[in-house]
Amino acid sequence: MKPLHTPTHRLALASALVLALAACQPSAAPTAAAQAASAPALATVRPCMLLDREAAKAVLAQSVEPMNDDAENCMWRSADSPMAFTTLMLTLVNNDNEAMAAQVYEGVAGIGSKLGKMVNQPLGQTTRKTARVIDGLGDEAVFLASNMGEMVQSSQVVVRKGRRVAAFVLTGMGESDGAAARLEAAARRAVERL
Structure with a gap:
């Protein structure tokens, strides 16, 4: 043994x-x-599939050139007038759950006015901002507009749909008539495909 x-x-x-x-x-x-x-996996959607060249051209009301196309960001720039440079960006964030998506939505929706204030305060300029809730777009959505200095304007549509948050940001020199409505229309078309 x-x-x-x-x-x-x-x-x-x-x-x-x-x-x-x-x-x-x-x-x-x-x-x-x-x-x-x-959690069930979200279908892979690249932002530039949602905001393609034709959609960007419609929002900017001019020819566009691509600046970025990756898994989270799609960015276009105006091509017709170098003196009136404008960009259009879509950032798409996939979150683990809806609670996290709600937190990301709140954070992203608050960044625009904070950025404008950070730029304007040292310049001694007043930050002009507008915010309004957009009904019938995703689970929650807001339109935000503000200035960064005298010449730069920024408009955003921030949307939460389920576990995704999409931020459509239009930034440029001066204001374009109807740009806010065109930005919201592009956001509606894109969010339908999420």
Whole structure:
């Protein structure tokens, strides 16, 4: 008969003891990563699939050139007038759950006016801003407009739909008649496809 105090037997007994103790422990609450892994995956949608060249051209009311096209951002710039440079950007954020999406939405919706204030305060200029809720667009949506200095205007449509947050941002020199309505229309068309 072999003695039970050999190194091999001690290792086997220690392993069995660890496994037995682990089995007796109460199960822990699932981690955020585990919850995210169990959430249904969102279909992959690149922002430039939602805001293509024709949509950007319609919003800017002129020819456009691409600036960025990646998994989270799509950015276009005006091409007709170098002196009236305007950009249109869509940032699409996929979140783990709707609660996180709501927090991201609140944060993104607040950035525009804060950025305008940061630019204007050192210049001694007043920040002009407009905000209005947009009904019937995603789960919640807001239109924001502000200035950054005397010449730069910014308009945003921020939308939350389920676990996604989309920010459509139009920034440029001066104001274009109807640009806010065109931006909202582009956001509506894009969000329908999310």
